[in-house]
Amino acid sequence: MARSAAAADVFNAIAEPPRRAIIDLLARKGVLTVGAIVAALGLPQPSVSKHLGVLREVGLVAVERQGQHRLYRLRPEELKTMHDWLIAYEHLWTHQLDRVKQRAERLQRESEGRRPTRYL
Amino acid sequence: MARSAAAADVFNAIAEPPRRAIIDLLARKGVLTVGAIVAALGLPQPSVSKHLGVLREVGLVAVERQGQHRLYRLRPEELKTMHDWLIAYEHLWTHQLDRVKQRAERLQRESEGRRPTRYL
DNA sequence: TTGACATATGCCGATATCGGCATATATTTA
DNA sequence: TAAATATATGCCGATATCGGCATATGTCAA
Numbered sequence: 001m002a003r004s005a006a007a008a009d010v011f012n013a014i015a016e017p018p019r020r021a022i023i024d025l026l027a028r029k030g031v032l033t034v035g036a037i038v039a040a041l042g043l044p045q046p047s048v049s050k051h052l053g054v055l056r057e058v059g060l061v062a063v064e065r066q067g068q069h070r071l072y073r074l075r076p077e078e079l080k081t082m083h084d085w086l087i088a089y090e091h092l093w094t095h096q097l098d099r100v101k102q103r104a105e106r107l108q109r110e111s112e113g114r115r116p117t118r119y120l
Numbered sequence: 121m122a123r124s125a126a127a128a129d130v131f132n133a134i135a136e137p138p139r140r141a142i143i144d145l146l147a148r149k150g151v152l153t154v155g156a157i158v159a160a161l162g163l164p165q166p167s168v169s170k171h172l173g174v175l176r177e178v179g180l181v182a183v184e185r186q187g188q189h190r191l192y193r194l195r196p197e198e199l200k201t202m203h204d205w206l207i208a209y210e211h212l213w214t215h216q217l218d219r220v221k222q223r224a225e226r227l228q229r230e231s232e233g234r235r236p237t238r239y240l
Numbered sequence: 241t242t243g244a245c246a247t248a249t250g251c252c253g254a255t256a257t258c259g260g261c262a263t264a265t266a267t268t269t270a
Numbered sequence: 271t272a273a274a275t276a277t278a279t280g281c282c283g284a285t286a287t288c289g290g291c292a293t294a295t296g297t298c299a300a
Contacts, residue, residue, distance in 0.1 A: 011134055011135045011140075012135045014131060015131045015132045015135040016257095016258085020131075020205075023209075024208075027208070027209050027212060033276085033277095034276070034277055034278090035275095035276065035277085044259080044260070044261090045276085045277075045278095046259090046260075046261080046262095046277090046278080046279080047258090047259065047260080048277095049277060049278055049279085050258090050259090050278085050279090052277095052278095053278080053279090065266095067267065067268070067276090068266070068267040068268060068275065068276050068277080069267095069276065069277085070276080070277065070278090074209075074212065076209055076212035076213035077213055079206060079209050079212070079213065080213045082202075082206060083203075083206045083210065085140075086199060086202060086203045086206065088144075088147070089143075089147050089194075089196055089199050090203065092147065092194065092196035092199070093196035093197055093199065093200045136287095136288085153246085153247095154246070154247060154248090155245095155246065155247085164289080164290070164291090165246085165247070165248095166247090166248080166249080166289090166290075166291080166292095167288090167289065167290080168247095169247060169248055169249085170248085170249090170288090170289090172247095172248095173248080173249090187246090187297065187298070188245065188246050188247080188296070188297040188298060189246065189247085189297095190246080190247065190248090
């Protein structure tokens with residue numbers, strides 16, 4: 001067993017650098033052909049096709065056939081999934097009181113139920 | 121070869137569900153002992169220790185020894201790394217014109233060189 | 241010092257994934 | 271129809287990682 005549940009989710013999909021490279025590229029260029037991606041990244045075509053396959057499975061990209069080409073585009077909604085996960089922790093690093101804050105939080109929990117100051 | 125560069129980076133570290141569970145837990149509780157994490161997640165202790173090891177390697181958590189215990193705390197700065205990566209794409213999903221926008225972008229590219237409308 | 245407790249580490253088998261190569265499939269052009 | 275182009279797929283060996291179990295290491299208490 002390698003990854004517990006295979007690369008069947010967004011987190012695993014973006015764990016691979018070539019895949020992030022493809023995402024970056026699509027984000028910048030918009031809609032691209034497999035050949036264009038191959039040319040841009042300098043990776044072997046089968047490799048690119050496979051990575052696109054993974055990204056497709058998790059919904060990070062969508063394909064549209066156009067003749068003998070395949071037009072790939074990014075589906076940012078799926079990236080939002082990850083962003084949503086991270087957002088929950090954003091407040092932990094935004095106000096950089098770090099140590100001080102960490103300790104404050106703990107003391108807080110230990111004493112009463114006053115909620116931490118939120119900066120929305 | 122499994123992952124191209126091993127789990128030596130944050131992206132790989134969070135690809136594993138048990139690891140995200142630990143992160144979630146630490147984010148909520150603040151500072152925790154290995155035993156506390158084991159109890160909270162119901163995972164075998166060696167497993168938790170190993171996952172903590174990975175998180176430690178990539179800097180997502182920090183340890184502090186206290187007697188026979190080990191106090192683990194989250195290091196949100198490293199989560200910020202991921203957030204920074206995602207932020208670059210945020211504009212792609214924030215204004216939800218989705219399909220309409222995607223298609224517009226493509227048509228735009230296909231016709232002339234007018235740059236896509238940016239909402240900064 | 242001995243034993244209990246907390247945590248880390250080493251070894252194991254199973255397996256998923258990667259990268260590379262060859263090839264199949266589909267589509268356009270001649 | 272045949273060649274050429276674009277993309278996907280299948281097979282391969284190598285290997286990293288996971289989960290489980292046993293055990294080593296370190297620390298506190300009696």
